[in-house]
Every structure is written in structure tokens, then in C-alpha cells.
Amino acid sequence: MTGIMQMRAPQERDETSQGERWRHGAAVALNRFGLGTRPDEKPPQYPRRWLLDSFADYRAQPPELASVGSSDQLGARYLQARQEYRAMRSAGHGGARMGRPTKILADRAYAVQAQARLAAAAATPAPFVERLVHFWSNHFAVSADKPAVRALAGTMEFEAIRPHVLGRFADMLLAVERHPAMQLYLDQVKSMGPRSAHLAGRAHVNAGLNENLAREILELHTLGVDGGYTQSDVRELAKAMTGWTVAGFNRAAQGPPGRFSFDASLHEPGERRLLGKRYVQSGSAQAEAMLMELAVHPATAQHIATKLARHFAGDRPPPALVDRLTEAFLGFGGDLAAVYHALVSADEPWVSPLTKFKSPWDWVVSAVRGLRIAPGDVEAKHLLNELDQPIWRPGSPAGWGDTVHRWAGSGALTQRVEMAVVLAQKANPAAAPGDMVRRLLPGTVSERTIAAIEGADSAQLGLTLLLSAPEFLRR
């Protein structure tokens, strides 16, 4: 890791570098960087310090995720269920009346994982880091449409993202691209080198090669659509990645079923060129080396910096902040903690407290935290389906959009208010609604909202209005 820059200890100050005093630092730390205030949390006196200190409290494997199966287990069970179902079908048993065992398994696993995600978000002592996990999970989006992906989508977040969220981007990238969920989602498992041993002699030039994963790696995960790669680069990366597969999902692949494995017989032999550089490694190391380079490419740094700036400072990412984050990314070799440090230390994320419109997920989590709803009292999967943001199912590898236009519409607003009624009923509020709103949104709630909530003739109505308040719909 090159240390061109020195990480300075943040000077805690309650003003921006322009000398503006901001009284809402606590609210920004709790609601924008964090996942929404919990009533038992005291507003931090030094918000920046509080955020950075929370890194130490983060657990990659919190207790809430203990009951979730691993992708190894789930992958193996999925394949077994598929095999049994096929055997039954060919033996003439089981018909339309029977639900497919693979679908049942996938749906059940998905529901368990979704629920665990909500529980972890509600309980976390490190909400800023937890938010970053969600951010990366969306950046490396899979969509749980096909049953196989549905069974494993959550495990990718838990196994490939959580352990690396405070580590190096390169490590997260590698873990994600090799995770069975991603391999299955973007059809990497089917990909075979045209001149690989397996296909030797059969068919024509690019037959058997699948470029989906390679394309999305370049377009979405690393360089970005304007990152300066060509179609030839896509093909070269795809060829380098041949052999990367999941055993059991590709007839040729060996190894324990349901696990990532490298199968040399599928690998396209020879050297490759990516972005003008030669890669002469053999086997799995070839694509790995390419990913390592992509991980620290300036275009990647800028792409990531832009998305982070959009997520934390506003729908139009402030250019100065993007530059600063890009610099931190490159200066520290993609060390994500250093990038987050630069983000927290900057002024831009702190200046306007309610500039981002919460996604449905953001809103649900903040409601569960703020109203002390027991996660077991709500069905995470159902809630987010009703709000049109089904967990791990954005429908495209680009993930969910991150601007107000994606989430604020009259229909969406109606859904939220209807959901607010439901959630208010499950609340275990720490105080009367009027006091609650002041506690949850310190220094950022308007007189009108307070009046509306305090004027409600029942606590239920007051809490419903709290969850529907303009300041609660934003972060």
C-alpha cells in the first residue's frame, strides 16, 4: 500500500472550513451517515470522531446473521434439490401441483436472509459501517430473480462484502466476483474459453464464451461506463476469467458442489491484453491480476468516489468532494477506511442536513430503529416488496438508483404513508410522539412538523405522522 498521503487525525470542530457553525452535526451523523437515530443513542458531541470510532465496534459476523446458512451449504443443498427434482420428474412423479423444491428452498433462504439483514441493521452499534455494507452490496448488485441467485444473494453480502468493508477495495472486488451468487447471476458459470481444453476442436471462435460478468465488472464495478475500456477489453477479461465457475452448475466443473472453483479445462489459454497491458499469468491468476489492476485504476477511483459522494453529500455529487475521495482512494491503494476517513473529514456531507431522500430500505430501517420495532414483529421481505424495493432484487446489475427521482413519486409516497400506519402500530416508542421526533431528528425538524405531530389526537396518528414527516423521509 503506497503511502503518498499521510492520514491525519481528524480535528474535531463544530464548524465547516468556511467557518459556518452547524448545529445539526449530530443529526447528520446519526441519520445520514448512520441508519437513523435510536432513542437510546445520545447525540454524539463530536460527530466525526463518533463515526470513525464506530469502526472498532463493527462486526463482520454479528449475532443476527448467525442463523443464516453459508453459500457453501445453500449451494450444495440447492444442487441436491435440483437433482432430486429432476430425478423425480424423469421417473414420472411430481407434476405441476408440486412446488419446485428448488424454488421453495430459494424463497425460504431469501426470506431468512432478508430478515437477518433487517435485524442486523436495527441492532448494529456501527450504523455508518453497516450503511456502507448496504452501499457496496448495491454497488455489486445481483438480482434475486432466478431461484439459484435468490438462494444465495444475501450470502454474497454477508460473505464477500461484510468482511472487506473496512479493508481494501481489491479484496472486496475479488471476493465478490468469485462468489457463487455473482457467478450465477451474470452467467459466468457457463463461460468457456473457445480454445479451452474442454471445447478444443468444437465450434467457432467465440463459442462458449460469456461476456456478461466481464462487461459489468468494467462498466459497473470498476472503471465505470466512461472509464475508457473497449469491447476488446471486455472480451479479453472474459477470456481471462474462463475457468472461474461454480461446481455443480457447470457440467464440466469439478469440486464440491455449490462452491467457487477454478476449472483449468474451461480456461482460455494464452496471454491477454487489458487496457493496453499484457497478462501472461496462467490459470486463475490471470484474471486475478487483471482485477487487481482494475481495482486501483484512476477511473475506478473516480467512479467509486462519485458514487460515495452522491450517497453521502447529495444527488449532485460535489466535484471537490469527488476529487478528494479519488485522491484518497488512489493515495492509499484502494484502502476503503482511508476513503471513508476523507469522506467524514470533508465539509460537504455535513452542510445540508436533509438533502437526500431516503430509499424505502433506508426509511424502513430508520423506522425500525427510531420506533424500537422488534424486527421479529415485521416481515422484512414483505415490507420492502410493498415499497417497491425488494431486497437484493433491483432487476439489473446496476443496482438501485440513488437520487430523489428514483424514489419520490405520488404512488411511492402513498405507499410510504400506508406503511407508516402499519409500522406505527408495531412501535414500542420510548416517549410521546412529539418528544420522539425531536429526539430522532435533533435540530432538523420544523415547527410545522412538530405541530402536526403534537396536534394528533392519538399516539398512533402521531407516530404515523412522524414516519411520514418531510424530515423523516429524508436524511
Added chain:
Amino acid sequence: MHRRDFLAAASAAFVAPSLSLACAATEQRFVVIILRGAVDGLHVLAPCGDPAYAAARGHLALSLEGQSAAMPVDGLFALHPGLPHTLELYRARQALFVHAVATPYRGRSHFDGQDVLEGGGAHAHQRRDGWLNRLLALLPEGRAIAVGSVVPLLLQGPHAVTSFAPAADASAADRLTERIAWMYDEDELLHPLWADAVAMRAMADEIEMAGHGLVRDASFAAAILSKAEGPRIAVLESGGWDTHANQVERLTRKLTQLDAALFALRHGLGSHWGSTVVAAITEFGRTVAPNGTGGTDHGTSTVVLLAGGAIDGGRVVADWPGLQEASLLDRRDLRPTIDLRAVLSTLSAEHFAIDPGRAASHLFPGLSDTILPARLVRC
């Protein structure tokens, strides 16, 4: 008559008070319909003859040709095609429009605007009672009914009134909706989205239950106003007029409904229609130019619809300011040239044979200029 003629009008208004007393022989009925949400007066009664109209209104301009053509009422104005019964009344000289009208309120908040509309003050939160309640005190037998579960500010005050909801409507959902609308009143993003959502739900409700809402309330009002021992004044309310989006489609639906409600009133009142005045009023108008979502935003002046057998109709009363940019208020709104309070004060005085000065000072304290270009009630 569109141009104000001060001397002629002034002398006509003050001559022979004994003539107006003679009109008090039969029992007068008065129905006020509050259209909540700021109705686009330019879309209801369009100044198609104004040379700047088409360019100013863009895609919202009504056409005088084609399938859904606006219906000309004189050389300048044309009525929205969704108001055929109203046109019929107009031709029978039982409907009258007053245009470029506004209360003194110049803000953009529905709630504050309605407060001024109903309270009759010069600014919001000045009055705790409604001008119509103050009118009751001037009548020998002021019996009034609010149709709906809540008595609006318009009828609140020391004089007792009744309220009745023909069907169980003000559910918890409606209360929540109202409160949310209030909470979002100042939020530029959420307010129009919520107005949209509410309008869509109202439309869905109407489609589900035919004869619901305003038409049902109007039938009920007509029936109860016809009873010998019943009230003589009724207030109806209609929402969903806040057309930030989808204005063309939405106003067509709403105006069709309003038209049907007027028909229901006329039909239900029967012989009493001849001594009835209906006034449909709204808190303010909308921008002349369309916005980016197929609608308009909050404006200033708008139209007032007066109907009834007692109305001296078949005219548009206006001091028309024009739609050229130089004539607009703040370069965006139709400039108001008539004070709504003057219209309502004159209407009340003429219909109930009250001295105009007394009516003005009692209903709208602080109102100085009540001169209108024309008489409103026939005699």
C-alpha cells in the same frame, strides 16, 4: 360588460334601496360550494379571445374547434367542455361568471388561502369565524347546514349551524390525509406529490362508487333545502382541484362532477330554484404558464361561478387585465382586478336584501371597496 364604468355602476348600486327590499318576499336559498385546492380559473372559463391566450397557456390552451372544444359564451370567453349544464344555465341567464377575482391573500399556502377565503379576513388567521356564519346573524331566520362531517371555518362562529354527512365518509384515512397535506404544505417536493396522490385516490373512489362525493352531497342539500322546516343555507365541499400534474384530464373529471352537482341542485330544488343562489369559490388561482408535469402551480386570481334562478345571469363580469406578460402579476399570474369579498358581500346583500354597507362591514370587516361593475342578483 367587461370594462368598469365607475360612475354608472356606482349610481346603479345605490339607487332605490326600496326596490331591493321588495325581493325579500320569497324564501331565499344560498348554497356555497368550496372548491379546495386552487382551481385554475383560466381553464374553467378560458379567455380564448385574448390574443396572448394560446401562447401563454401552451399545451393547456383550450381550443374552440374539434371534439372537446370549449364553448364560447361571448367574444372573449369560452366555457370548458365539461360544463354543458352550466352552459345551459348561462344561456337561460341563470349562471354568471366573475373573472380575475382574488381575495387579499397573496401567499401560496392552501391552508392559509382557505383561511382567508372562509374567514373573510384580510390575511390568514385573522378571523376565527366564517363570513357565512356572520351572515346568518343578519338574517331573520338563519338556518344553515354543512354537508360533510366537519363544519368548515366558513360556517364556524357564534351562530349555531348543523352538519350532516350523508354517508360515513370522514374516516381515519381522510383525517390522516388531511393532516399529511397540512404537514407537507410548505415542502416543494412533497406537496404536489401528495396532492396528486389524493386526487388519484379520489378518482378511484369515484369510479368505484357512482354518484359519490359532490353530486351526492348536492342532491342531499337540494332535498333538505326544499323542506319547509329545513335550512336555507348549505355549504358543500369538493377537493382534488390542486392540479400540479395531469391538469387536462383531472379538471375534465372534476368539472364534469361539478356540472353534475349543479344539475342535481337545480333538479332537487325544483320550484325553489328560482330563489336560489349557488356560489362556487376557491382560495386562489394558478399560474398562467404550464409547469413541467402537465399542470400548473399556485397562482393568484381565478373565476367565481354563480348559478341559480335568482342570478341575473348570461354575463361574464370582469375587468379583464389581459394575458400579455407585462400585464401579469409577478410575471406569472393573472392579475386580480376584483376583490372576491366585494363579490360575496354584494351577492349576500342583494340576495337577502341587506343594506350593502351593513353587509360589507359585518361580513368582511375592513373591506372598503365593494363596488362591482354589475348587479349579480335579479330582482
